[in-house]
Amino acid sequence: MKAGGAIELGESKSTSSTPKIGGVNRGASILDFILRIIAFLGTLVSAIAMGTTRERLPFFTQFLQFRAEYDDLPTFTFFVVANSVVCAYLVFSLALSIFHIVRSNAKRSRIILIFFDTAMLALLTAGASAAAAIVYLAHKGNAKANWFAICQQFNSFCERISGSLIGSFVGVVVFILLILLSAAALSRR
Template sequence: MGTTNQTLPFFTQFLRFKAQYDDLPTLTFFVVVNSIAAAYLVLSIPLSIVHIIRSRAKYSRLVLVFFDAAMLALVTAAASAAAAIVYLAHKGNARANWFAICQQFDAFCERISGSLIGSFAAMAVLVLLVLLSAAALARR
């Protein structure tokens, strides 16, 4: 999503229309939240390895479950907000006089749709992570 842009010429080659993800604050929020979630997951790997080796650390496991749930909530909020924008980009809204831009910016729309699908897949993985972490904590 962070590298998504497309430029289309308008009457001449000097006048162009450009679509970028940072033109819409919702898509910027989407990129920032997914970056935070990815950084958190990378940083939590060493702590998770410690929990595999030392199974008696219950309080830090509880902290991990809490932060995993917080990351799930953030990714869900960002993906849901971006889904609304992607829907408007594809369909538009005649009542609000918003035009569907995906008829012109097809490569841009394909990339933001693909990013959104990846984010919803990440949400499913985070749900599994939270459920497995909570089950492991309840088992001990």
């Protein structure tokens, strides 16, 4: 009994579980930060690998050459731009991710992140999927449309453009995980 006749009651169940939920949300926020760094690195490496891809092949003489560069195809240019935009967004979103580590119960900023993460997922998926279609044509060709497979001649070019897709699709998977993680953190409230 407290002074003044008030009876002191034990802790309610809702307050005893609050630290546990806060700890789970803090862990989710740290995982969010780590996943954003992984997605940043994947999109950065993809943009750099595709943006620096070029190969020249001599044809009879050194003066007559065939060349293959990423900017010969608008799809690859879109791929580089999409990965660069997503990479820049990830750098800026790291600040909100750090904010969520400090204040694990922030709700509005998580909703904003889910919105922008979804938009970036769409952009990254569009760029990676379009580039994957062109990479497939470069490797296999299409006899019905008279598109020849160029990878037998431009081997180094094809290896680099194929490799640059890996980082971008890693970014797509990470964005899906980020959206699910943010949604789970919001649903715990």
